[in-house]
Amino acid sequence: MSWYEELADRVRGTRTFGTPPPPSRWAWVTDGLLALALAITTIVGDLNRSYVDVHPNPGDTPFPVPVPPPIQVPSPPLLPEIPEFPRPSAVEHLLPPVEAWELLAAALTALPLVLRRRFPLTVYWVVMGATVLLHQGHVAADATTVTFASGLVAAYSAAMYSPHRTAVVISLVAGGVLYAVFPLVPDVDEGFVPLLVLLPIALASHGVHLWRQRERALRAGREAELRRAVEAERSRIARELHDVVTHNVSMMTIQAGAARTVLDTSPDLAREAMLAVEAAGRTAMSELRHVMGLLTMAADGPDPAADVDLAPQPGLDRLAELTDRVRASGVPVEVTVEGEPVALSAGVDLAAYRVVQEALTNVVKHAPGARVSVTVAYEPRRLRVEVRDTGAPGPGTSRDRPERGAAFPGGGHGLLGLRERLAVYGGTLRTGRGPGGGYEVRATIPWEAP
Structure with a gap:
């Protein structure tokens, strides 16, 4: 920051109430009419180049002394002499013709x-500068009165609407x-003194009212913004918990069902299935501790998640571990990687992993017995992730099933959360029937967020 910027920041001072809201259309109209009226009145008043100065004639005797009647000789009563009042004299002054720069300065005292x-x-400083410039020439008294009113309006506006209190x-x-x-x-008559006293009081009371109104509006805006942030965080937490829990619980359900089926005929297979259930449960608990540890972290004080084994967020580097768990549940999964892998940001890597995880979870839940192919393609400037399944065999094939994620338990929050997650990084998600009769999930994510 240069010395000029530092000086400007110090002169402006701190903002007390933030930037005021933009004026309404009615405010623009009223301000425009006010500025136009004051500008026209100033110019017309300055064009009046002659004025009359009325004052008493110093040569006149204000009250002549009457001569008393003689006392010696009686005389008829005399009428009292009417006193003579001073005869005022009027002097007409004629100012030089107005110049173009004076008209421009007169307009600038109000138009801003x-x-x-x-x-x-x-605006306050433009009005003040134009007023000082106008009075460097010959200004009519009417124009001085109007420019004084324009200066009061500009000063009131600066005090009310500027957030820089020091400046x-x-x-x-x-x-x-x-x-x-x-x-x-301007020269003010005695009749205008009450107006000059009451006008600042009225402006000050109105200013205090507006100030409190702005403070209440800004406080309400902050509270609304805080509520929106809380709601957005709740939605994000709900999506994260869905991603963490649904996959592992689905694996546990499938493995437990398989163990129950073969428990009497193949105890060894049942034992392996129960081991898979145990492993999936441990994984689910570990990831739940991770999420809950993040939720309970405080900005200061002891870290409540310090004793929790917080593993890093999963990414495509753990794709093999994910597909192995799905294969263990009896769903064949084939993984294909196209292109040269590149280093992805943590958010993009996690989003791609969640796409595969959600798609495989839906296959296990809604298309048992289907074969799945996962394709991760590193294309120029974007990452493409596709998960296709062949559909459940038999009469309950996916052709006859409703759209996944819409009519099944869970309400489609998984796919909705994926779309919102991908939208953060400029990605898109397409889901629907595949050309071979199964279901297809296709996501494209730019390498860098927009």
């Missing part, structure tokens, strides 16, 4: 108020100094 809610501090305080103090140094304050 259109953006007073969007860029309040910048606002410095700017308002500097503006007060400019009004004191330059003749920017």
Whole structure:
């Protein structure tokens, strides 16, 4: 960061209430009409180049002393002499003709108020600079009155809508100094004094109301954002638990059913099936501890997952272990890798693994006896994962079954979670009937997230 940027950050100060929300259409209309009215009034007032200065004539005797009647000689009563009041004199002043730059400065004292809610501090300084520039020439009194009103509106907007509190305080103090140094304050009659007293009080009360309203709106926005984050985290946790538990529980169910079938005729096979059930249960518990350990981790204090054996998230490097467990349950699986393997990011590697895991779990649950082929293709700029099965043999073939993941227990949360997971990395998921009568799951994932 350069010294200029550091100085600008210090002058702006900290943001107290964040960036204000964008103005509504009605706010734009009202600000535009206000700016246009003030600009036109300033220009018209400045075009009036003559004014009359009325003051008493110093040569007149304000109250002449009456001569008393003589006392010696009686005389008829005299009418009282009417006192003479001063006769005012009027002096007409004629200003030089207005120049083009003065008209431009007069327009700039009000037109920037259109953006007073969007860029309040910048508009304030543009209005102040144009006002000082206009008063470097010959300005009519009417124009000075209107520019003073424009300056009040700009100062109020800067105080209300700018999030940089330090810069606002410095700017308002500097503006007060400019009004004191330059003749920017108009001559005010006594009748306008109550207005000048009540107007700042009204603006201040309105500003406090808007300030509290903005604070409540921002607090409500933060709470809504927090609720959305909590809901999104809950959905992510639900998908992760589904991925972790469903596959291993399905393997345990298949192996337990096979052990029960051959328990009387082939005790050795039943023993192997129960060992597979035990291994799948241990794997499920290990992955559940991993997920629950992540959920209970705190930012400070002792780590509650420190004593848990947290294995890294699975990836395509554990694909052989996954397919071996499925083969042990009696489902033939063939794996094909195409292209030269490349180093994948952890998220993409995990997403590809979950695609294969979910597809194999669905085959075990919905197409027992089917043969499965898994293809992992490292194509240019993307990874393609395909899982195809031949469908369950017999009358309950997959041709007659409803769409997987839609009408079976579980409601299709697995495939929905996969689509959401792949969408994070710019990937896509396609599922449906295969050309050979089975079911096909096809996922494409870019190597790098968009």
